[in-house]
Amino acid sequence: MVDAERRPPRIDDHLETVASSLGTDGGLFVGLDFDGTLSPIASTPDEPELAAACRDALAALVAHPGVTVGVVSGRALADLKERVGVEGVVYAGNHGLELEHRGETEVHPAAATHRPHLREVRRELEGRVGDVRGCEVEDKDLTLSVHYRRTPPALVENVRDGVRDVVPEDDPDLRVNEGKAVLEVRPAIDWDKGSAILYLVEHLEGVRRIVYVGDDVTDEDAFDVLDDEDVGVHVGPGHGSAADYRVDSQDEVAPFLSWVADVVDGSS
Known part of the structure; x- marks a missing residue:
């Protein structure tokens, strides 16, 4: 560490x-x-x-x-x-x-099998955080990115909470990783x-x-x-x-x- x-x-x-x-x-x-x-x-x-x-x-x-x-x-x-x-x-x-x-x-190969699930999650994310000002859900086929660089600071937690509601920490198939003003939804593979x-x-x-x-x-x-x-x-x-x-x-x-x-x- x-x-x-x-x-x-x-x-x-x-x-x-x-x-x-x-x-x-x-x-x-x-x-x-x-x-x-x-x-x-x-x-x-x-x-x-x-x-x-x-x-x-x-x-x-x-x-x-x-x-x-x-x-x-x-x-x-x-x-x-x-x-x-x-x-x-x-x-x-x-x-x-x-x-x-x-x-x-x-x-x-393991990532490719998650494509159908990611499409479902994309639709859920768009419904949950897509209307938050400055937030954008980007579909990258094998992963999803939820960008909030342009989101007002007071609304950032709404984005974070929304993503965690759709992809909770105990999701067996997907995980959320932090980046700079972005939350990455990826297959839960090593x-x-x-x-x-x-x-x-x-x-x-x-x-x-x-x-x-x-x-x-x-x-x-x-x-x-x-x-x-x-x-x-x-x-x-x-x-x-x-x-x-x-x-x-x-x-x-x-x-x-x-x-x-x-x-x-x-x-x-």
């Missing part, structure tokens, strides 16, 4: 140590969240776009023969691919329930962003080290699976994060990725 008061140190103060960990001999997997990491946080789920500087940095990393870039997000796979659109990237959508690598798409990263790395050739960058609560699952030689970077203040280091804002992600590209090229 990570101390809630722990705050990862700024990575700028430890670049020499990180560069030593990365090395220049290839075998690097760079995993990245999307919202709040590659894209600034927006008020609605339809708004975020890949920041131009991040696109350039991803392209530089993908071009390196010893680097694989993976974008790992709560977004549905098709939505994620459209927003990133960088050739050569591998993807984990819906918190890893959908994967695309080596030109093949995989859906977690699979998350960390599981997805380990699966991808196992099925990619020659990966020796992992760099993972993310800003959300769900990214802690990814930080938790990293080894001592790997590098976890939290985007934002990072209080209570298991990440090794932090950058203070989304604006610092692209410069960090460009620096990583320089390190693996041996030019930094």
Whole structure:
């Protein structure tokens, strides 16, 4: 259990140590969240776009023969691919329930069986919280997201209570996970962003080290699976994060990725 008061140190103060960990001999997997990491946080789920500087940095990393870039997000796979659109990237959508690598798409078999139940729950949620001001129920096929970023603070508990009424804690098939101004309804299976990263790395050739960058609560699952030689970077203040280091804002992600590209090229 990570101390809630722990705050990862700024990575700028430890670049020499990180560069030593990365090395220049290839075998690097760079995993990245999307919202709040590659894209600034927006008020609605339809708004975020890949920041131009991040696109350039991803392209530089993908071009390196010893680097694989993976974008790992709560977004549905098709939505994620459209927003990133960088050739050569591998993807984990819906918190890893959908994967695309080596030109093949995989859906977690246990998650696929929950689709009919999720459709029923979506209708119940829309009836229960769909009319709450600023609340939006997003259907991502394998999961549901209840967004309340635009909901007035006085009504947020109404959203939380409504979701818990529809999907109680003892629901045998579904569970609710917290994110930044979002409640995620997912199949109750033992699979998350960390599981997805380990699966991808196992099925990619020659990966020796992992760099993972993310800003959300769900990214802690990814930080938790990293080894001592790997590098976890939290985007934002990072209080209570298991990440090794932090950058203070989304604006610092692209410069960090460009620096990583320089390190693996041996030019930094």
